[in-house]
Amino acid sequence: MxxxxxxxxxxxxxxxxxxxxxxxRSLTEFLLRNGHKVxxxxxxxxxxxxxxxxxxxxxxxxxxxxxxxxxxxxxGCRRIYFGMSVSAAYLEATIxxxxxxxxxxxxxxxxxxxxxxxxxxxxxxxxSPQHRLHWLAEQxxxxxxxxxxxxxxxxxxxxxxxxxAAAGVRASGELxxxxxxxxxxxISAVDVARAVAVILDDPAPHIGRIYDLTGxxxxxxxxxxxxxxxxxxxxIRYRDVPLAAWSEGLRRAxxxxxxxxxxxxxxxxxxxxxxxxxxxxxxxxxxxxxVNTRDFVKLHAAEFK
Numbered sequence: 001m002x003x004x005x006x007x008x009x010x011x012x013x014x015x016x017x018x019x020x021x022x023x024x025r026s027l028t029e030f031l032l033r034n035g036h037k038v039x040x041x042x043x044x045x046x047x048x049x050x051x052x053x054x055x056x057x058x059x060x061x062x063x064x065x066x067x068x069x070x071x072x073x074x075x076g077c078r079r080i081y082f083g084m085s086v087s088a089a090y091l092e093a094t095i096x097x098x099x100x101x102x103x104x105x106x107x108x109x110x111x112x113x114x115x116x117x118x119x120x121x122x123x124x125x126x127x128s129p130q131h132r133l134h135w136l137a138e139q140x141x142x143x144x145x146x147x148x149x150x151x152x153x154x155x156x157x158x159x160x161x162x163x164x165a166a167a168g169v170r171a172s173g174e175l176x177x178x179x180x181x182x183x184x185x186x187i188s189a190v191d192v193a194r195a196v197a198v199i200l201d202d203p204a205p206h207i208g209r210i211y212d213l214t215g216x217x218x219x220x221x222x223x224x225x226x227x228x229x230x231x232x233x234x235x236i237r238y239r240d241v242p243l244a245a246w247s248e249g250l251r252r253a254x255x256x257x258x259x260x261x262x263x264x265x266x267x268x269x270x271x272x273x274x275x276x277x278x279x280x281x282x283x284x285x286x287x288x289x290x291v292n293t294r295d296f297v298k299l300h301a302a303e304f305k
Contacts, residue, residue, distance in 0.1 A: 008037070009037065009076060009077060009078040010036070010037035010038055010039040010058060010076065010077050010078075011031055011036050011037065011038055011039070011077060011078070011079045011080070011081065011200055012038075012039045012041060012073055012074060012077040012079070012080045012081065013027055013028050013031070013038055013039070013040050013041065013057075013081045014041045014064060014073075014080070014081060014082050014083055014084065014097070015041070015083045015084060015085065016028050016038075016040030016041055016042055016052055016057065016059075017040075017042040017043070017044075017046070017048040017049055017052065018048070022083075022085070022158075022189060023081075023083055023112060023189050023192055023193045023196065024040070024081070024083060024193075025048075025052070026189065026190045026193035026194070027081055027193040027196050027197055027200075028040050028052060028055060028057050029055055030193060030194060030197035031197055031200060031201075032055055032056045032057065034197060034201055036200070036201070037058070038056070038057040038058065039057070039058045039059075039060055039073065039076075039077055040052045040057040040058065040059050040060065041060050041061075041062050041064075041073045042059055042060070042061055042062075043061070043062075043063065044061065045059075045061055049061075060072060060073050064084060064089075064093035064096060064097055065089050065092050065093050065096055066096075067096060067099075067100065070096055070097055070100040071100055071103075071104075073100075074097075074100045074101055074104050074106070075104055077104070077106065078106065078107050078108075079106065079107060079108040079109075079110070079200050079203060080097070080101055080106055080108070080109050080110065081110045081112070081196055081200060082094065082097055082098075082109060082110065082111050082112065083111075083112035084112075086130050086258065086259050086262050087130075087258065088129070088133075088256075088258040090130065090133040090134070090137065091133045091136050091137050091140075094111075094137040094140065094141070095137075095140050098140065098141055098144050098146055099144075101146060102144060102145065102146055106146065106147070107147060107203070108147050108149065108199075108200065108203035108204075108206075108207065109141070109146045109147060109148045109149070110148075110149045110151060110196055110199055110200060110203070111137070111138070111141055111148055111149065111150050111151065112151050112153075112192075112196075113134050113137070113138055113150050113151065113152045114130075114131060114134050114152055114153070115152040115153060115154045115212050115213070115214070115275075115277060116128070116131050116134075116266075116269065116274065117131065117134050117135050117138060117152060118152055118210075118212060119274065120135045126265055126269060127261070127264075127265040127268070128261065128262045128265035128266060128269075129258055129261050129262060130258065130259075130261075130262040131262070131265070138150060147203070147207045147208075148207070148208070149199055149203060149206045149207060149208070149209055149211070150209070150210040150211070151192065151195065151196060151199075151210075151211050151213060152210060152211065152212050152213065153187050153192050153212075153213040153214070154184065154185050154186060154187055154212075154213065154214045154215070154275060154277060155184060155186045155187075155266065155275065156186060156187060156188070156189050156192075157186045157187060157188045157189070157215070157291070157293065157296045158188065158189050159189075160184075160186045161175075161186070161293075161296070161297070161300075162300060162303055164177065164263070165177060166303050166304055169228065169232075169236060169304045170304060170305065173234065173235055173236050173237065174236065174237055174238070174239045175221055175224065175225050175228065175236065175237070175238045175239070176239045176241050176246075177221060177238070177239075177240070177241065177246070177267070178240060178241050178242060178243040178246045178267045178271075179220075179221050179238075179240065179267055179270045179271065180240060180267075180270065180271035181220050181221075181222075181240075181271075182220065182269075182270040182271045182272065182273050182274075182275060182276065183218045183219055183220050183270075183273065183275065183276040184218065184219075184220075184221075184270055184275040184276070185214040185215045185216075185217060185218035185219075185275065185276075185277055185278055186215050186224075186293065187213055187214055187215040187282070187290055188215070188290060188291045188296055190291070191213075191215075191282055191286075191288075191290040191291060192213055192282075194282075194286050194288065195211070195213060195281070195282055195285045195286055198285050198286055199211075199285070211281050211285070212277070212279050212281060213279065213281050213282055213290075214277055214278050214279050214281075214282075214290075215290050215291070215292065215293070216289055216290050216291075216292050217278075217292055217293070218275075218276050218277060218278045220238075221238035221240075222237075222238050224238070224293050225237050225238040227292070227293040227294040227297065228293070228294075228297050228304070230294050231293075231294045231295070231297035231298040231301065232297060232301060232304055232305070243264060243267060243268065246264075246267070247260055247263075247264045250263065
């Protein structure tokens with residue numbers, strides 16, 4: 001792929017290989033399309049890393065918690081997108097990356113956080129170990145003196161439905177989740193990546209800002225089940241399941257305990273109405289409306305059949 005670049009120095013994108021619900025892969029594509037050089041940080045050399053090279057990215061293997069590899073990744077870059085999947089090492093990775101970024105004089109550091117942090121404070125937290133790490137990471141970045149832009153999306157459509165619900169839809173036509181009757185406004189990781197690409201294209205107006213991002217509709221799981229039915233052309237219903245049994249199912253499926261604790265806390269927050277949030281920030285940043293549940297399911301229909 002041959003691209004005419006706007007700038008000589010690359011933008012570092014962490015987590016570029018991307019798991020389901022990841023932002024890095026889409027962000028890399030958007031930045032390259034917009035004429036930027038991209039240095040894509042990956043944890044291993046595999047087919048996903050090779051796909052990034054074919055897009056036109058410079059691929060660097062490294063670990064966010066390893067000082068030497070982060071120097072190799074950051075040196076020569078001027079802007080950074082920092083994002084990491086749910087991990088007990090999240091705070092260590094954030095501070096390690098921030099320290100190296102400050103050493104190299106980065107001009108913009110876009111930090112991917114979570115919307116729940118906007119409801120947390122020095123005297124208020126949640127039962128999620130990951131939420132606490134995100135809150136602490138935001139404090140550390142605020143103290144760092146780095147030119148930070150904080151992005152706080154709600155739950156991702158990809159993780160919420162493709163990972164947690166697709167098996168139930170395929171097997172029994174159910175969204176089997178312990179979410180009660182609380183409302184939530186899931187957003188596509190692709191829409192979040194599009195917003196981050198806008199910020200990184202011209203970060204100066206965004207430095208110091210915090211952006212809360214949601215999907216286009218905040219609704220309960222019965223509504224989302226109806227959207228599934230419309231998209232797939234067959235009945236899909238929501239079934240509220242006991243949290244303890246659902247969490248144990250995640251453990252049996254091999255999810256780490258840190259992730260299970262985080263997801264379990266999120267479902268309880270949803271029951272309490274803490275995810276009933278709506279913003280128009282995606283449209284303001286990108287000029288495009290975020291994808292809704294029905295259209296997302298249509299796009300990924302093969303995953304639910």
